[in-house]
Amino acid sequence: MLKRWIPALLLAGIWLAPAAHAEEADLEEGRIVAFTCLGCHGIPFHTNVFPTFHVPRIKGQTEGYIRASLHAYRDGTRRHGTMQAQAHTLSDEDIRNVAAWFAAQGGNR
Numbered sequence: 001m002l003k004r005w006i007p008a009l010l011l012a013g014i015w016l017a018p019a020a021h022a023e024e025a026d027l028e029e030g031r032i033v034a035f036t037c038l039g040c041h042g043i044p045f046h047t048n049v050f051p052t053f054h055v056p057r058i059k060g061q062t063e064g065y066i067r068a069s070l071h072a073y074r075d076g077t078r079r080h081g082t083m084q085a086q087a088h089t090l091s092d093e094d095i096r097n098v099a100a101w102f103a104a105q106g107g108n109r
Contacts, residue, residue, distance in 0.1 A: 030101025033094050059105035066099035
């Protein structure tokens, strides 16, 4: 009975392997792209001028949250002029890499 499923399982493994590999983040690329982000998000107690609000430090934030936020800024469902402009320049790969790099920095937000 199991012998009947072996070819299907092998094909599924071959088909899924490239997708799993494509999802891997490049932390070094994330660090390079995140350099711009650190101009605001890397400054302790930084406050934006207009509108006035505390800029969150995002080192150690979860990867999923950062990815979702950047996608929302990029597609306009989350609104903030500066963040929308920054996110609009990022590819899906950039977002994946940046989110992974920030998440890997630990809880030092």
